[in-house]
Amino acid sequence: MSRYILDARNLLCPMPVIRTQDRVKALNTGxxxxxxxxxxxxxxxxxxWCRVHGHEVMATNEDAEGVVVILRVTTSTPT
Amino acid sequence: xxxNAQNQAKAVALISGGLDSMLAARVVKDQGVHVEGLxxxxxxxxxxxxxxxxxxxxxxPKRNNALWVAEQLGIKLHIIDVIEEYKDVVIxxxxxxxxxxxxxxxxxxxxxxxxRQWMQAHGFDFIVTGEVVGQRPMSQRRETFPxxxxxxxxxxxxxxxxxxxxxxxxxxxRNGWVDRQSLYDFSGRSRKPQMALAAALGIxxxxxxxxxxxxxxxxxxxxxxxxxxxxxxxKTYELDDIMLLKVGRHIRPxxxxxxxxxxxxxxxxxxxGYRHRFSHLTMTSHNGPLTLIEGDINExxxxxxxxxxxxxxxxxxxxxxxxxxxxxRGDPVPLCIQPLPSSEIPAQWxx
Numbered sequence: 063m064s065r066y067i068l069d070a071r072n073l074l075c076p077m078p079v080i081r082t083q084d085r086v087k088a089l090n091t092g093x094x095x096x097x098x099x100x101x102x103x104x105x106x107x108x109x110x111w112c113r114v115h116g117h118e119v120m121a122t123n124e125d126a127e128g129v130v131v132i133l134r135v136t137t138s139t140p141t
Numbered sequence: 142x143x144x145n146a147q148n149q150a151k152a153v154a155l156i157s158g159g160l161d162s163m164l165a166a167r168v169v170k171d172q173g174v175h176v177e178g179l180x181x182x183x184x185x186x187x188x189x190x191x192x193x194x195x196x197x198x199x200x201x202p203k204r205n206n207a208l209w210v211a212e213q214l215g216i217k218l219h220i221i222d223v224i225e226e227y228k229d230v231v232i233x234x235x236x237x238x239x240x241x242x243x244x245x246x247x248x249x250x251x252x253x254x255x256x257r258q259w260m261q262a263h264g265f266d267f268i269v270t271g272e273v274v275g276q277r278p279m280s281q282r283r284e285t286f287p288x289x290x291x292x293x294x295x296x297x298x299x300x301x302x303x304x305x306x307x308x309x310x311x312x313x314x315r316n317g318w319v320d321r322q323s324l325y326d327f328s329g330r331s332r333k334p335q336m337a338l339a340a341a342l343g344i345x346x347x348x349x350x351x352x353x354x355x356x357x358x359x360x361x362x363x364x365x366x367x368x369x370x371x372x373x374x375x376k377t378y379e380l381d382d383i384m385l386l387k388v389g390r391h392i393r394p395x396x397x398x399x400x401x402x403x404x405x406x407x408x409x410x411x412x413x414g415y416r417h418r419f420s421h422l423t424m425t426s427h428n429g430p431l432t433l434i435e436g437d438i439n440e441x442x443x444x445x446x447x448x449x450x451x452x453x454x455x456x457x458x459x460x461x462x463x464x465x466x467x468x469x470r471g472d473p474v475p476l477c478i479q480p481l482p483s484s485e486i487p488a489q490w491x492x
Contacts, residue, residue, distance in 0.1 A: 072414055074384070076182050076205060080222050103203045110208040114218050 063092040071128060075103040079111050086117065086135055093135045094120065100128040108133070150318035151175045152300070153260045154269040155252060156218060157354055158206025160335055160347045161271030161303060166214055167342060168302045169269050172319045176269070178218040179256055180207040183227040183248075184383050185356045206348045213344070223255060224380055231357065232376045236288075241363035243355060245280035246288060253293035260298070267298045267313045274304045275329045303327045303335070356387065365391055368492045372396060372436070381415070385433075388412065391492035392449060398436025399492065400446055402453050405430075416467070422450050423473070426463035429454020443468055444478055449490075451480035 068085050070078035078099045085095060097108055102124065108131040109119045116137040123130045154166035156178035170176045211218035230251045234244030249272075256268045272281050272289075280289070286308065290299050297311040305314070305324035314321040327334045339347060356362040365386040370376045372393070385401060388408050393399035401419075403409040409431040419433040420443065432450040434443070447464050456462040457480050465473035 076180075076186075076220050077222070079205070079208070080182060080220050083220060103205070106203055107205045107208055110205065110212055111218070111220075114208065114211045114216070 063094070064090075065094045066096070068095055068097045070097055070104065071100045073099070074101050075107050078104040079107045082108055082131075082133075083111065083115075086115075086133075089135045091135055091137065095133050095135070097131045097133070098128065099131070102129060104131065105129045149173065149175050150267070150313070150316075151177075151265040152267050152269045152313070152318075153256050153263075153265045154178050154216075155256055155271070156180050156207045156210055157271070158208075158210055158348050159271070159354065160332075160339060160344075161273060161276075163210045163214065163271070163344070163347060164335055164338055164342070165269050165271035165302045166210075166216065167344070168324065168338075169300070169319060170214060170216065171342075172323060174318060176214070176216050177265075178207070178211050178214075178216050179259060180218055180220045181223045181227075181252055181255060182220060183355070184224045184380050185227075185231075187354050187356055210347075213346075219259070221255065221259075223251075226255075227251065228378065231378075235292075239278070239358070241358055241360050242366055243357040243363075245277065245358075246285055248355075249280045249285075250289050250292035253289055253295050253299060257293055257295045257298070266316075266318060267300055267311070268295050269300050269302060271303060272301045273327045273329075273335075274301075274307055303338075356383075362386060365492050368393065368399075372399070381418075385415065385435075389430075389433075390453070392486070392490050393492050394445060394449060394486075394490050395436075395442065398434055398438050398442060398446070400449060401433040401435065402450055403430035403432070417470075420446075420466075420468050422447055422467075422476075423465045424450070424454045424456070424462065425465055425475075426461070426477075427454050427456030427459065429456065429462075438468070440468065444476065445481075447476050447478045448481040449486060451478060452483060452486065456480065 068081060070081045082097050105122055105124050112119050112133050118134040118136045120134055121132040152169050152174050154176050156162050166176050208218055230244055230247045234247040236246040239245050260268055274283050290296055300311050300313040302324045304327050306326035307328060310321060313319045388411055389401040389403050391399055391401055403412050412431045412433055415433060419435060420438060422432040430453055434446050443466055451462040461477050462480055463475060463477045466476035467473050
């Protein structure tokens, strides 16, 4: 299990979701990914993407610096 | 219909986030087909961006409708970045534009074509769209349906469940992957059949029907894109270009430069991220918006730009307004000007 950080700051949705999706494809089950964003929409969109693909959202946070979503890859995604 | 997982048919559905594609995917899924969704990001999608940028839009509930639909349907959704490939659709549409710069027929063929590639790469059996014959004047007509099938390469692997009974049977029906009798015969511009079906399926919440989801159908946005092409003498764009067309007032006082003036604090904040790439003006004597200047300008033209920009700050009626002016990649220089009277800003300067 490894932990990674994805810098998706200064991207507008859905680009943070697309970057997350592409990054998760290269990870293994159990890996943790911290996604850093500035678009507040990511606070809803990345967890929604996780839910439809079966990944676990471990934590979300929004402050003046932006949005952070921490997810755990819980399933392989063959498609 | 096949329900055994090993033999279960698999369909890829184009999911826009609107009602029609939601219903189409649901109808097919309800027949026991494994459905996954595709959503394409072209750069022109209305979804999300203005929410993220403008103050008043940020207060509205925010959701990505395509993801929301996927969650309601219990299907996976794959969002595909097609920004680069889509340029050719916008710049060189074989079938021309609609009322604005919307190349709807080429766009539909492109997206179904991308879905066909995805389907083949992932071992899926057919493609589902929410098209309804007669619904859209350019891309959803009886005459254009075969064009999309032909130009996308999908042929009869494309199923349109909402109007399938008005079409010849496709592979999905002939192979027994779906039951033709359980599909629909919707046609025309009325939304009532879709709303009735949604109610029958227990779908109460969905994005507003027939709402535009693409900036290219918007007259103002199309005018700005056309202006961009004319000013450059060629039809090209990068993602940042088309993003900036969504933001601010655009005023072109001379053919070789234009001002992009933020309309609120949210837009000023957004444009801050671009200011290092443009000459720009920051109002210092009064509250006022950030102004970017696209195009090469000299000091005299910078003064004209400042006089225009001053109209949009709280110093519009003052005798003097001061800016920090940055020309090209230079350092900020104080610039004090008299705001231009509104009567001296011709309407045709507004893009």
